[in-house]
Amino acid sequence: GAGVSQSPSNKVTEKGKDVELRCDPISGHTALYWYRQRLGQGLEFLIYFQGNSAPDKSGLPSDRFSAERTGESVSTLTIQRTQQEDSAVYLCASSLAGGQGAAGELFFGEGSRLTVL
Amino acid sequence: LAKTTQPISMDSYEGQEVNITCSHNNIATNDYITWYQQFPSQGPRFIIQGYKTKVTNEVASLFIPADRKSSTLSLPRVSLSDTAVYYCLVAAYSSASKIIFGSGTRLSIRP
Numbered sequence: 651g652a653g654v655s656q657s658p659s660n661k662v663t664e665k666g667k668d669v670e671l672r673c674d675p676i677s678g679h680t681a682l683y684w685y686r687q688r689l690g691q692g693l694e695f696l697i698y699f700q701g702n703s704a705p706d707k708s709g710l711p712s713d714r715f716s717a718e719r720t721g722e723s724v725s726t727l728t729i730q731r732t733q734q735e736d737s738a739v740y741l742c743a744s745s746l747a748g749g750q751g752a753a754g755e756l757f758f759g760e761g762s763r764l765t766v767l
Numbered sequence: 768l769a770k771t772t773q774p775i776s777m778d779s780y781e782g783q784e785v786n787i788t789c790s791h792n793n794i795a796t797n798d799y800i801t802w803y804q805q806f807p808s809q810g811p812r813f814i815i816q817g818y819k820t821k822v823t824n825e826v827a828s829l830f831i832p833a834d835r836k837s838s839t840l841s842l843p844r845v846s847l848s849d850t851a852v853y854y855c856l857v858a859a860y861s862s863a864s865k866i867i868f869g870s871g872t873r874l875s876i877r878p
Binding site for chain 1: 801803808809810811812813816852854865866867868869870871
């Protein structure tokens with residue numbers, strides 16, 4: 651596609667339910683990032699995929715959070731047993747390289763807004 | 768990863784030049800400086816990137832002093848549509864690593 655696509659754009663769920671968020675990066679982009687942004691706050695790094703390398707999971711806040719990526723395509727972020735503090739916009743970004751230098755510009759999707767009741 | 772410090776918020780008026788300064792005292796030799804802009808309900812978008820001295824594009828200018836411990840994003844003749852959050856990042860031009868965003872500067876432009 652022309653840009654990074656995320657779905658769903660909005661998700662309302664009940665506390666304790668599992669949710670799955672999807673990200674379709676720009677074709678050919680080897681790097682993919684997930685961020686969380688709470689209302690009025692900055693972006694909180696969650697996880698980073700680069701090609702076939704092991705992902706950098708150092709930002710995942712708890713073991714309820716996990717993410718997968720198949721090759722250099724779609725990624726899914728899964729939150730198990732959701733809590734109210736998980737309510738936020740989850741942003742996905744992709745880039746040609748590792749996000750550094752002129753070739754590493756991050757392209758963001760519109761985000762998935764998660765509300766946990 | 769170098770940490771960055773920028774003002775939490777700034778106010779200005781239409782037609783003015785706005786300068787947002789970011790401190791990155793621990794910047795490494797192979798780090799680049801990148802600025803992103805985020806409008807409400809949207810993901811951030813790339814504005815400008817530089818390594819040293821001055822970089823200019825159609826949107827902004829980026830000034831980087833010789834010691835590279837700070838950088839200044841300059842927005843000429845701002846309009847109401849420039850109201851957004853601006854993030855300063857530093858990251859190495861190397862193989863893969865995560866990109867950390869700071870809290871950003873919330874810029875409000877008034878008529």
